[in-house]
Amino acid sequence: MKLKWILICFLIYGSAFYSSLHVYSRQSAKETAEDAGKLLPVKMKYFRDVHSTKEIQQWVREADESGETISIAGMQHSQGGHTLYPNGTLLDMTGYSQILNFSPKEKKITVQSGVTWADIQQMINPYGLSIKVMQSQNIFTVGGSLSVNVHGRDIRYGSLIDSVESFRLLKPNGAIINVSRTENSDMFPYVIGGYGLFGVILDVTLELADDELYQHRSAAMNYKEYETYFNEKVKHDDSVKMHLARISVAPESFLKEMYVTDYVLAEDQGNREKYMELKKEEIVALPKFMLGLSRYSDWGKGLLWETQKEFFMNNDGKYETRNNVMRSDSEFMEYENPNRTEVLQEYFVPVDQFAEYINDLRAVLEKEELNLLNITIRYVGHDEDAVLSYAKNDMFALVMLINQGRSEQDIQVTEKVLQKLIDVTLDHDGSYYLPYYSYPSDKQLKRAYPRIEEFFEKKREFDPEERFNNLFYERYGQ
Template sequence: MKVKWIILCLLIYGTAFYSSLHVYSRQSVTESAEDAGKLLPVKIKYVRDVHTTKDIQGWIKEARENGETISIAGMQHSQGGHTLYPNGTLLNMTGYSKILKFNPLDKKITVQSGVTWADIQEKINPYGLSVKVMQSQNIFTVGGSLSVNVHGRDIRYGSLIDSVDSFRLLTPDGTIINVSHKENSDLFPYVIGGYGLFGVILDVTLELAEDELYQHRSGEMDYSDYENYFKEKVKQDDSVKMHLARISVAPETFLREMYVTDYVLADQQDKKEKHSELKEEQIIALPKFMLGVSRYSDWGKDLLWETQKEYFLKNNGKYETRNNVMRSDSGFMEYENPNRTEVLQEYFVPVDQFAEYITDIRAILEREDLNLLNITIRYVGHDEDAVLSYATDDMFALVLLINQGRAKQDIEQTERVLQKLIDVTLDHDGSYYLPYYSYPSDKQLKRAYPRIEEFFDKKREFDPEERFKNLFYERYGK
C-alpha cells in the first residue's frame, strides 16, 4: 500500500512538474523585434506568421484566453512602435498575400492585407489599370498602408481612404464584419488611419484608375516662387496628374533652391504601348554611395544635391506610365549602422503658407545640430474623411529624412530640435504625420489632431479589453 502511495505521489509530482515546465517554457519564449526606425527594440513573446484567416482567429482566441496583447505588422516601416508591443503576440501579415478577386471592367480589386502594391501592379498592369493612391514606393503592404492612411505623388485622388470601397475586419472578439460606407460605416474612418488598434484588416476592395502615360515636366526655382508655381502651373492645370518636389538641404543652397517634376498627361495613343512594361529595379550603387557620403560631410550634401537636381532636370520630357511613376526604388536608402539609424518625419503646411514656413524652419535648422539628408515635397488636398486626418486644408507635405544616433542622448537631442519644428508647423496651421517616432509631445499631438481623444475613446469602446495594443497607443493613448 505504501509503495502504491509513493508511485501515485511521484506521478502527481511528475505531472505537476511537467505542466509547470511547459507553462514556463511557453511563457519564456521571446523573440527580439523592431521596426524600421530601430529605436524601439522589444521582446515579443510570439511572432506568428499569418497564412489563413483561421490562423488569426485561433491566435486571437488564444490571446483572449491568456489575457495577452496582439500587435500587427506588415513591412514595419512605421517607425514609432505602431507594430510592436512587449511580451505580446505579433502577427506578421506578409504571408497573408492572395489576390482574391479582380474585375477589370469595374476597375476594382480585392486583396488580402499582406499583399504589396507591387503584387497589385503586376496583376493589373496588363489590363491598362493602375492604383489610385499609394506611397511613392511599392514595397509596402496594403493593410499597413490603410492603417496609416497613406498619400503619394497623385494630386487628384487625395489620401488612400478615398479609394477604399470596403474591407473585412477581424474584431477583438474574433468575429468578422464587413466595413464600408454603407455597412458598419461608423468604423470606416477609425480603422483606416487607425494604426492596427481596432482589429485585423483581412481583405480590402480597392478602386483602380487608368494606367495613363505621363510626360515629365521638370524645372528649378527659388523656394519663394514655389507656392505660386504650384497654384498656377500645377493645381489649375487638369493635365497635371502627379507632382513631386525637393528642396535643398545642401549647405550652399540650404532651404532655398528647389526642383520640381510634374507628370503631365501625354498622348495616350502614340506613346503608351512603348512604355507600358513595368520597369525593374535600377542600378543603385552610385546613388547609395553618394547618399552615404552626404551622411558625413557638407561637401557630400552639396554634391548629392547637384547630382540629384541634374538627374531630374535631365529627365525633362521623359515619358513614363502611372504604374512606373509609382514604382520608385528605395533600395539606395537602405542603411545599416550599429550606432546610428535614419528616421522620417513628415510635416503638413497649408499651401498658401509655404514660403513663410520655410523661412521660419530655416531659422531653426541653421542654428541647430540635425543631420538632415533630404526633404521631399508632395501635395495632398483637403480631406477629413479619416478621424485622424492630417489634411485639414490643401497641404504641402514635407518628408524629412534624418540621420541620428541611437543612444539616449542622441534621441533627446533630435526630440528637442523636432519639437521646435513641430511648434512652428502648428503655428502655421499645419500638422504632422503619426506613423513616425514619438518625438511630438502630448500637447503637440492634441493641437495637430483635435479629435485624438475621440479616437482613443472609440478604440476603448470597441476593444474594451485592449486586446490590440502597440507602443504608439501606450505612449499617447493612456
C-alpha cells in the same frame, strides 16, 4: 598535405560555426522585434506567421481568452512602435498575401492585407490599370498602408481612404464584420488611419485607375516662387496628374533652391504600351554611395543635391507610365549602422503659407544640430474623411530623412530639435504624420489632431480589454 587537411578542417569548422551562429541569430531575432526606425527593440512573447483567416481568428480568440496582447505587422516601416508591444503576440501579415478577386471591367480588386502594392501592380498592369493612391515606393503592404492612411504623388485622388470601397475587419473577440461607407460605417474612418488598434484588416476592395502615359516636366526655382508655380502650373492644370518637389538641404542653398517634376498627361496615349513594361530597380551603387557621402559631410550634401537636380532636370520630356512612376527606387536608401539609424518625419503645411513656413523652419535649423539628408515635397488636397486626418486644408507635405544616433542621449537631442520644428509647423496651421517615432509631446499631438481623444475613446469602446495594443497607443492613449 598536412596543411591541406588543416585548411579543409578549418573550412568545415568555420562553415559549421557560421551555420550555428546564423541559426542562433535567427532564433535571437525571433525573441526581439524592431521596426524600421531601429530605436525600439522589443522582446515579444510570440511570433505568428499568418497564412489564413482561420489561423488569425483562432489566435485572436485564444488571446482574448488568455488575456494576451496583439500587435500587427506588415513591412514595419511605421517607426514609432506601431507594430510592437512588449511581451505580446506579433502577427506577421506578410504571408497573408492572396489576390482574391480582380475585375478589370469594374476597375476593382480585392486583396488580403499582406499583399504589397508591387503584387497588385504585377496583376493589373497588363490590363491597362493602375493603383489610385499609394506611397512613392511599392514595397509596403496594403494593410499597413491602410493603417496609416497613406498618400503619394497623385494630386487628384487625395489620401488612401478615398480609394477604399470596403474591407473585412477581425474584431478583438474574433468575430468578422464587413466595413464600408454603408455597412458598419461608423468604423470606416477609425480603422483607416487607425494604426492597427481596432483589429485585423483581413481583405480590402480597392478602386483602380487607368494606367496613363505621362511626360515629365521639370523646373528649377527659388522657394518663394513655388506656391505661385504650383497654383498656376499644377493645381489648376487638369493635364498634370502627379507632382513631386525637392528643396535643398545643401549648405550653400539650404531651404532656398528647389526643383520640381510634374507628370503631365501625354497627348498621344496610344504610345502607352511602348512604355508599359514594369521597371525594376535601376542603378543603385552610385546613388547609394553619394547618399553615404552626404551622411558625413556638407560637401557630400552639396554634391548629392547638384547631382540629383541635374538628373531630374535631364529627365525633362521623358515618358513614363503611371504604374512606373509609382515604382520608385528604394534599395539605394538601405542603411545599416550599429550606432546610427535613419528616421522619417513628415510635416504638413497649408499651401498658402509655404514660403513663410520655410523661412521659420530655416531659422530653427540653422541654429540646431540635425543631420538632415533630404526633403521631398508632395501635395495632399483637403480631406477629413479619416478621424485622424492630416489634411485639414490643401497641404504641402514635407518628408524629411534624418540621420541620427541610437543612444538615449542622441534620441533626446533629436527630440528637442524636432519638437521645435513641430511647433513651427503648428504655428502655421499645419500638422505632422503619426507613423513615426514619438518625438511630439502630448500637447503637440492634441494641437495637430483635435479629434485624438475621440479616437482613443472609440478604441476603448470597441476594444475595452485593449486586446490590440502598440507602443504608440501606450505612449499617447493610455
